Amino acid sequence: MTSNSEMTGGEAIARVLKALEIGPMFGMGGFQLLPFYDAARRIGLNHNLINDERCAVFIADAYAKVTGRVGVCDATLGPGATNLVTGLVEALNAGSPLVVFVGDTHRGHSWKNMTQESRQTEILRPACKDLIRIEVAERIPELVRRAFAVATSGRPGPVIVDVPEDICHAELVFDMADLEADPVHAAAPAVRCRPAREDLERARDLLAEAQKPIMLCGGGVHISQAADEVQRLAEALNLPVAHTMTGKGAIACTSPLNAGLFGRYDRIANTLIEESDCILVAGCKLGEIATKRYSVPPAGKTLIHLDILAEEFDRTFPADLRLWGDVREGVRDLRLSLEARGSEIRSRQQGYADEVAKRMQTWRASVDERLTSTEVPINMARLMHELNQRLPAEGILVADGGFAAHWGGLLYDTKQAGRGFVPDRGFASIGYGLPGAMGAALGAPGRPVVGLTGDGGFNMTMGELETARRLGLPLTVIVVNNAASGYVKALQHLMYGAGSYQSSDLVEVNYADVAQSLGCRGIRVEAPDEISGALDSALSFREGPSVLDVVVTRDPAKMLPGVDNRAATVRKGDRVA
The missing domain is CATH 3.40.50.970 (Thiamin diphosphate (ThDP)-binding fold, Pyr/PP domains)
Structure with a gap:
């Protein structure tokens, strides 16, 4: 009836x-x-x-x-x-x-x-x-x-x-x-499909015979909820894993097999890719930033590409083998097909894995001076270092589309596999930091959530503090206050030299005062030794949003985590969109 x-x-x-x-x-x-x-x-x-x-x-x-x-x-x-x-x-x-x-x-x-x-x-x-x-x-x-x-x-x-x-x-x-x-x-994926058996068998053989394989993971790993499978495969084979900004957390950044970010900004990954004889790309579009404007990987590498969207195959780099299917299922099938030889491969690759961990340790030592910098105004590397120290393993860092995502992608360490770093790199729009943190807080109640945004990005969306306060969302927004449209000013500095700045400066604003006027907690941070206490105070406040107004360097030569490779491209005569 x-x-x-x-x-x-x-x-x-x-x-x-x-x-x-x-x-x-x-x-x-x-x-x-x-x-x-x-x-x-x-x-x-x-x-x-x-x-x-x-x-x-x-x-x-x-x-x-x-x-x-x-x-x-x-x-x-x-x-x-x-x-x-x-x-x-x-x-x-x-x-x-x-x-x-x-x-x-x-x-x-x-x-x-x-x-x-x-x-x-x-x-x-x-x-x-x-x-x-x-x-x-x-x-x-x-x-x-x-x-x-x-x-x-x-x-x-x-x-x-x-x-x-x-x-x-x-x-x-x-x-x-x-x-x-x-x-x-x-919920997605509502349905899943597997790559063809014969393609998986060929991928198995290529990985089994490789002397220096590496896996490159993009955001598709998280869309497919495949991080646990990636970590299992990496540990089964002693397979190093590098990631894009959206792929961070494909394995824990603290894993000895993690090679960090690759592409425009990298730690050790670009060199490992250059030395590799077999590259497994999983859930990654190999776009401009991930490939350092299409120069990574170099030509002639054996490349296996696993993706759910067939249109991504060969778009930027030709693949020797295309695995069309769900990332989680494809990685799982690869791991299972290699089980019989797993211990042999893992033993053979141990020296290679140890070398990767040693290189990462050397890199960390090389940047320690910046990570622990006592500069005033605050060095961005010091801010990221303090975030690594204070945000717990279950924490989520949401990064706005500008240099916040680049600094976070390069220096922030997820401490467990999974999506603990959420940048808006699909379109890289400015203004995502606060609303993105709101979405993360709603999706993961109980987990500490920090949104990292520039003053320019915060200016665009600060009205949503009212929404966050109305909903009582216990999130922290860090406003990277450099009184500038930082990425643009840094690029102008790279391209045209000191003092050549046009329409890239902002008026000085105390965003802690702005937050307080909207009924939220506001804390201004002007010295590096104030960061940890401010973070602890904000993360412990569970009654609503907190805003940390962090005054960082005004020097455009220090606003980026490295030299943007596009500047070199332009100086060769190419145009940049």
Whole structure:
């Protein structure tokens, strides 16, 4: 016997989301979605007002990155919809599963100069994995379920559900059974596939015979939740592992097999890659930064590429062997196929593994002076060193898209396998630090969360401190205060010399005072010996957000963790986008 109920289209959407057991949802309402908002209140969806739609997507993106579950948000039509674009492209490029509901005009009045009307579906379509427009109200349950299935299959990504006003406000009868949904589709990967057996056998043979193999891991390792399998493979074979910024945590940075970041900035990894005779790339697109503008790895290397998205094969480097499938399943199958020879390979590779650990130890000693620097204003390396000392193994560092991500990628050490470092490198947008920390805190309650952002990035999104305070989120935001758009100023210094700065300076601001004026805890840090105490104080405060305003070097020659390789490229006559 079925149970029928009359409701609005907006309520039908809310009930399917409830059945999917979604997590916290953020949005800024408008008339088009009011029936959904009313239903969300009545049925108990965890929906929260945001101050800027871009931040709603950033929060959903970080929540998805940390949990693997679908991040959900909404926006009204017109400017609400167009404000989503930057965050959507971050999620699209990063492989974050999101479902985003966007209100649209009444179909009976479209193209009659309705308020805030635009060709929003045409604007949004290139910024998402799929765009589903609901044209028939009776299909709401089917199409909402479809959005979650697409978002969590293959390479995950953002799916937009475009909801015309008349669809959301329409009243119709639904069979309540049709509003049910399987929560399995609210997390990614919802389905998995394996590389072909013959390809795995060939990969097994290449790795078994290699004298100096190395594994390069990208963010796909975390999307696939494969870090534990990567660590098992590395330990089974004494296989060194290097990582991109998004791949940090593929194995613990404290593991003797960790070779650190590779690409534009590296510790020892680029040299190891140059010396290697077999490279296993897992869940990595081998983009510009990871390859030091396409110069790493050098030509002629034997390269095995494992990825869920076939389009990534040969995009930047030709692979000798392409393993098309889920990273976790592919790495697991490789490990199992090598079990019979595991002890032999591990023994043979012991000297190589010891050399990797020795090189890393030598590197750490070479940078110790900067890590423990007593400079005032504070050296960025000292700040990262203190974060390594104070943030516990279960902590999460969220890094904004500018030099915060580069410093974090190079110097921050995750102490266990898994996603403990969350940079927004899909699009590298500035402004992610605070909303990203909010999403991480919501996705991992109880775990210490620190957002690392520049003063420029914080200026863009500081209004969300009100949201974080309203929700009582116990997170810490570190504002790297150099009174500049630091990355741009550093590049101008590299390219044109000292004093050649244009539109890259900011006025001095005390962000601790800003935080306090918004009802949050604010601490200004001006000397290196103040960092540890300030971090301890902020991390122990569990009643709401804390902001550490850390005054760092104003010297543009010291703002980057190394020389940006693009400067050398430009001086050779090439253009930089």
